[in-house]
Amino acid sequence: KRHLLEAGDLDRADATLVLDTAAQIESALAGREVKKLPTLRGRTVVNLFYEDSTRTRISFELAAKRLSADVINFSAKGSSVSKGESLKDTALTLEAMGSDAIVVRHGASGAPHRLAQWVAGSVVNAGDGTHEHPTQALLDAYTIRQRVGRLDGVRVAIVGDVLHSRVARSNVWLLSTLGAEVTLVAPPTLLPVGVGSWPVQVSYDLDAVLPKSDVVMMLRVQAERMNASFFPSAREYSRRYGLDGRRMGVLPDDAIVMHPGPMNRGMEIAAEVADSARSTIVDQVGNGVSVRMAVLYLLLGGAPE
Ligand code: CP
Numbered sequence: 299k300r301h302l303l304e305a306g307d308l309d310r311a312d313a314t315l316v317l318d319t320a321a322q323i324e325s326a327l328a329g330r331e332v333k334k335l336p337t338l339r340g341r342t343v344v345n346l347f348y349e350d351s352t353r354t355r356i357s358f359e360l361a362a363k364r365l366s367a368d369v370i371n372f373s374a375k376g377s378s379v380s381k382g383e384s385l386k387d388t389a390l391t392l393e394a395m396g397s398d399a400i401v402v403r404h405g406a407s408g409a410p411h412r413l414a415q416w417v418a419g420s421v422v423n424a425g426d427g428t429h430e431h432p433t434q435a436l437l438d439a440y441t442i443r444q445r446v447g448r449l450d451g452v453r454v455a456i457v458g459d460v461l462h463s464r465v466a467r468s469n470v471w472l473l474s475t476l477g478a479e480v481t482l483v484a485p486p487t488l489l490p491v492g493v494g495s496w497p498v499q500v501s502y503d504l505d506a507v508l509p510k511s512d513v514v515m516m517l518r519v520q521a522e523r524m525n526a527s528f529f530p531s532a533r534e535y536s537r538r539y540g541l542d543g544r545r546m547g548v549l550p551d552d553a554i555v556m557h558p559g560p561m562n563r564g565m566e567i568a569a570e571v572a573d574s575a576r577s578t579i580v581d582q583v584g585n586g587v588s589v590r591m592a593v594l595y596l597l598l599g600g601a602p603e
Pocket of ligand 1: 559560
């Protein structure tokens with residue numbers, strides 16, 4: 299494959315290859331003083347970000363640098379985008395300067411797909427609108443496999459603002475491809491139209507789902523898109539769908555709690571849960587570097603060392 303545009307494009311073998319490659323990279327680098335492989339020397343990766351990011355942008359930068367690629371960080375803020383330059387012209391400009399891969403985050407769903415039609419190099423979707431965030435789902439799957447030991451038959455509850463969540467969409471497709479049993483838990487107003495055709499179960503009752511979950515993935519409440527038509531108040535949302543210490547107490551003993559970040563502490567997740575031993579939130583961030591190294595390595599065809 300040349301691009302990574304959506305999790306739905308990955309079959310079980312593709313997804314497993316990414317996870318296994320990430321694990322190999324992690325063990326190859328473990329214990330090394332210089333955490334660097336020479337595999338993408340001479341290649342250029344552009345991070346093309348039209349929306350803000352902390353985790354995704356920095357971990358793609360680190361991933362490319364650890365593979366010895368040159369990295370250009372492009373932020374729409376401060377660029378000629380403010381003068382009206384289009385996505386296509388921006389991408390062609392970057393490619394003319396020698397980019398081999400463009401990692402793109404954009405507010406418009408489908409922007410990475412358009413980009414892939416215009417450029418000769420690889421395109422990686424780093425989050426497009428409310429559509430998909432495939433590398434987030436890959437790092438989440440990697441973290442579940444690491445902590446739970448498997449993906450097949452693992453019961454995953456994805457909780458909260460599914461309507462606006464590209465993380466939820468990518469996880470639904472990837473985790474079901476990998477054999478997990480996904481349940482979406484949300485108020486009806488925060489579930490997308492068409493969820494009935496997704497490979498998931500749906501519940502409005504978090505307390506009923508928690509005791510039957512091996513993994514609870516809390517979603518960020520996207521307050522910037524929220525209004526009273528979605529939910530009466532933040533307090534009411536938190537009471538019905540927030541994960542606090544009491545609710546964490548009804549989880550099975552080995553269950554883990556995930557969150558893609560950034561978190562609204564005290565809203566969808568209490569601080570005592572985010573900072574607990576069950577939380578994989580910091581592991582997810584660390585695993586993001588290995589998984590993104592694997593994605594860049596596989597797309598750009600780096601030769602094994
Ligand atoms: N999880 C995630 O995509 O975080 P950022 O927006 O900080 O990249």
